[in-house]
Amino acid sequence: MTDSSPAASSASPSSAAMRRDAPFLRACRREPASVTPIWLMRQAGRYMPEYRAVRNKVGFLELCKRPELACQVTVEAAEILGVDAAILFADILLILEPLGFDLEFAKGEGPVIHNPIRCPEDLQRVRPLSDHQPLDYVTKAVKLIRDTLPPRLPLIGFAGAPFTLACYAIEGGGSRNFETAKSFMRTHPEAWRTLLDRLADATAIYLNAQVAAGADALQLFDSWVGSLSPSDYVESVQPAMRRLFASLDATVPRIHFGTDTAMLLTHQRDAGGEVIGLDHRVPLDWGWERLGDQVAVQGNLDPTCLFAPIPEIRRQADRILAEAGGRPGHIFNLGHGILPGTPVDHVKALVDYVHERTSR
Template identity: 40%
Template sequence: MKPDVIRHLEGESLGRFPVWMMRQAGRYLQTYRDIRKENSFWEMVSRPEVAARVSLLPLEVLDVDAVIFFSDILTLPYGLGVPVELHEGVGPVLPAPLRSENDFATFESFDPSTHTKFVGDALTRIREGLHPSKALFGFAGAPWTVASYLIEGRSSREFRHLLGWMQKDPQGLARVLQTLAEATTRYLEYQIRSGAHAVQLFDTWASVLPLNFYEQYYLPIVNGVFEKLAPLGVPRIYYFKQAAHLAPAVAKLRADVLSVDSNLTLPEWSQLFEGRFSLQGNLDPTTLLLDEATVRAKTRELVQQAGTLAKPAILNLGHGILKDVPVANAKAFVDEARQLWV
């Protein structure tokens, strides 16, 4: 028996749209906060029993159709031994940023079954705890977005080191991105072998990519990841936000699903890509901070929009769920989405 999300993407009618939320195993859940008090973030990620427990938390209160395993887009470099610190209110911080091609040579030796065995163990545990109708999603950070943290040393508004490298030596930066892409491919292959039904590539900072660099250098790199995953037969999802300017290049991706933000409606995104992809999204995360009646009304609008698309859609948010969202509102979104038959 295949999970509902997978059957839906393959064209089988469920009579409704599947739904889940990015960051659904997060700080808006009291149980998550309780577990976090007892563990550092990297302990939660690297201890399979804890990561599996946290990944499954949403199913205790929400009838979501998919579970995304609890991890981070920088887990791959962390597993390799690259120092990555998590600072409250700041995010990831690298005390020693990587700013030369030689600095990235360590990624050539990345072996997911050795360096991130805890990921495979967590995925196996999650699959054991999932009902067959529920899907397990794996994920990784996309090469550009991971590089942005590794090169800048932290989240940035200016990206001066990354964009400076791109302007001075675009071919050198492209070689670094290719090295990261090859490691990411091995990482996602390992996740699929460990039980993931689908994988999502998060390119959160694609918004700062110029279109010409994306088309000339980055598109072949990302497509290389998707093409190597194709024989494994699972849906490949690409997430990007605030980057509609990249549409001419993104339209050429070999992904199966685009996970899109809330800046356009689903029909507008579909039109932009001429209906080439299934779409995932895209309720504004701030909607879940409003009253429950508004959450339900906006969810109904989203379902109506999804119903106009030529390809199957997955309902989600335009970005991760916010930490202050009332659980009742998250539940209202999921419940409303699931009970609206199409």
């Protein structure tokens, strides 16, 4: 098996020590920081001309699989925006390919799984991931990004959470109501648990390899988990999440993010993660009160606010900062990813304003 221990990281101990006091990592540890750190989900995306210039030459999957291009768009976005952390450019569904799923990013349709799971017998073709080698293009990108970024700027690695991955694998793509996946979950509970455990184990290998390659923090995206009731989450998802977090390298902060999760927050906290991401539907102070002081929080400006005039963006940022109350452990972010068409100067204005208002 390929070595994926932290000692194998391409980042030198001295540069890692430099980043330990970076505002983003201090906030993850709920320590006072010189400024409220800010980074944004989907920092590198279609709203940015530099990203579109790359995408005009290559398809999305090719961009993900070419480390030098993934490095380019990751680093460009962080430098242009002046954020406090870079996030690896990749996609949550990449891990499904080595597990045996036929993945395509169809133009105008989004991701498509051509051989979805529809019955328990289909699990026989879901291969376990024994090491990260089939995804080495991602770890190569992490190493290249870490070597290219300024030494003091942290890098976030990420993956999709088992529930969201399972929904894609069963639905065969996006869904409004997840009826196929939820029906499978309730009709075949043993097969469902087997699938989620297999996804959790594969994701742990994948994320630990990202840490070994130089990632300073990890984020788990559970984009669709808000479609579940609290009882369904606790019974059918939380065990796999606990299994996953127990297998992740605990030397780096782990961010646990979902959308529409107001009623799931405490269950997510109990599943694992030093930081809980809040989407824009949850008042930050209310969410933090429910979670308690033992975790940091990340969020949570509505991404559509970035289309508003800059004075309104500042007003909305002030509201969120007031809800955070200056407490250590707040990482400013959006409630979800930057939307296509967002004015780049508005994004920069938000980053600059958060730094200006919170400089200590």
